[in-house]
Amino acid sequence: MLITHASQLLTLAGGPQRGADLGRLGIIPDGAVLIRGEVIERVGTSEELERAYPDEPRLDAGGRAVLPGFVDPHTHLIWAGDRAAEFEMRLAGATYMEIMAAGGGILSTVRATRSAGLEELKAQSRRRMDAMLRHGTTTAEAKTGYGLDTPSELAQLQALLELDAEHPLDLVPTFLGAHAVAPEFDGDPEGYTRLLCEEMLPAARRWWDEHAPGRPLPFVDVFCETGAFSLEQSRAILERARELGFPLKIHADEFDNLGGASLAAELGAASADHLVKTSPGDIRRLAASETVAVALPCTPFGLAQPEYTPAAQILAAGGLLAVASDINPGTAWCESMQFVIALACRYLKLTPAQAIAAATINAAAAVGRADRVGSLEPGKQADLLILSEPDYRHLGYRFGTNLVAQVIKAGQVIDFSSH
Numbered sequence: 324m325l326i327t328h329a330s331q332l333l334t335l336a337g338g339p340q341r342g343a344d345l346g347r348l349g350i351i352p353d354g355a356v357l358i359r360g361e362v363i364e365r366v367g368t369s370e371e372l373e374r375a376y377p378d379e380p381r382l383d384a385g386g387r388a389v390l391p392g393f394v395d396p397h398t399h400l401i402w403a404g405d406r407a408a409e410f411e412m413r414l415a416g417a418t419y420m421e422i423m424a425a426g427g428g429i430l431s432t433v434r435a436t437r438s439a440g441l442e443e444l445k446a447q448s449r450r451r452m453d454a455m456l457r458h459g460t461t462t463a464e465a466k467t468g469y470g471l472d473t474p475s476e477l478a479q480l481q482a483l484l485e486l487d488a489e490h491p492l493d494l495v496p497t498f499l500g501a502h503a504v505a506p507e508f509d510g511d512p513e514g515y516t517r518l519l520c521e522e523m524l525p526a527a528r529r530w531w532d533e534h535a536p537g538r539p540l541p542f543v544d545v546f547c548e549t550g551a552f553s554l555e556q557s558r559a560i561l562e563r564a565r566e567l568g569f570p571l572k573i574h575a576d577e578f579d580n581l582g583g584a585s586l587a588a589e590l591g592a593a594s595a596d597h598l599v600k601t602s603p604g605d606i607r608r609l610a611a612s613e614t615v616a617v618a619l620p621c622t623p624f625g626l627a628q629p630e631y632t633p634a635a636q637i638l639a640a641g642g643l644l645a646v647a648s649d650i651n652p653g654t655a656w657c658e659s660m661q662f663v664i665a666l667a668c669r670y671l672k673l674t675p676a677q678a679i680a681a682a683t684i685n686a687a688a689a690v691g692r693a694d695r696v697g698s699l700e701p702g703k704q705a706d707l708l709i710l711s712e713p714d715y716r717h718l719g720y721r722f723g724t725n726l727v728a729q730v731i732k733a734g735q736v737i738d739f740s741s742h
């Protein structure tokens with residue numbers, strides 16, 4: 324298939340974009356893409372490619388912008404139920420941590436998720452995947468973390484693998500048994516940390532080897548935060564995970580600066596995420612590493628809090644910056660990377676070009692897939708979006724409506740009547 328007449332073909336070619344380099348879109352005016360099977364074979368101008376492949380079936384983009392599918396590198400996709408009542412409590416003045424201390428928050432979703440059967444859990448999550456795909460996300464990281472005991476966490480891994488196989492949206496799994504201290508270990512985070520290190524992580528490794536042999540291991544993530552896991556506990560969990568061969572991620576500095584960003588850099592984590600309260604020293608150490616800084620602007624927006632990730636400082640220090648939705652039922656139920664881009668332009672002070680690079684090639688780097696997705700280059704998976712507009716800057720500028728007209732996933736035009 325030959326896609327022709329993209330007013331602007333945003334290739335994002337050349338790999339992840341560090342520091343001041345962020346925002347290099349590699350635009351080809353009146354661009355075209357040749358797709359063979361699931362893969363991009365060639366990229367160029369419409370004139371060049373129409374001349375070289377005169378008999379190829381055409382998809383005319385009709386003078387609209389074309390770009391790589393979005394990669395959402397931080398989601399809590401797999402859950403059951405909702406927390407609409409808690410949202411109302413928060414509006415009445417309760418804080419996130421007060422709600423959590425009262426048995427709400429993550430633990431109320433844990434109860435709903437543990438009691439949902441596998442099919443129900445998948446059905447509820449699948450609806451979110453449909454919405455994500457419709458809004459242009461073609462690859463998403465997806466975390467467990469609403470089970471908090473071995474069987475429930477493994478059931479969530481199972482749901483993730485099945486959804487990945489059944490749905491066009493590609494999922495990159497993450498084991499987040501360390502999302503919160505399990506209710507059975509209330510007041511004993513040390514005990515739950517020991518369970519994670521001695522039982523849950525080794526069990527996850529054995530389960531993976533049995534159920535997904537040959538497939539790259541999932542990431543292991545930890546919520547390093549006051550009220551969740553201390554820096555020392557986070558270190559113990561991540562070091563044990565690394566010993567078992569898992570690649571790493573971390574939730575760091577959402578509410579308090581505990582030093583999680585530096586820990587991520589030291590341990591060679593793929594990403595450190597949130598980074599709202601990160602100190603200048605931690606930013607320097609993170610920016611000097613290969614660890615991607617992932618900003619989640621839907622979370623402060625969802626909590627109506629004024630502070631966002633200091634993106635300008637991360638970029639000034641030469642860091643790799645990505646953005647993600649953090650979709651979850653407590654603070655940020657948002658399926659749209661377009662809305663993430665709109666927030667990133669306003670509150671992270673990114674240009675639309677920077678926000679798009681952070682949502683594509685750099686987001687792919689945050690999930691270890693920059694060699695396969697996140698840009699339109701020969702050899703990459705053919706994941707593309709055709710916008711409804713000729714100018715890519717409508718992304719960021721506009722919000723609350725869907726500007727993705729068509730999604731091409733692994734070379735297939737998605738038919739949304741079935742998603």
Ligand SMILES: [Zn+2]
Pocket residue numbers: 397399574649
């Ligand atoms: Zn998260």
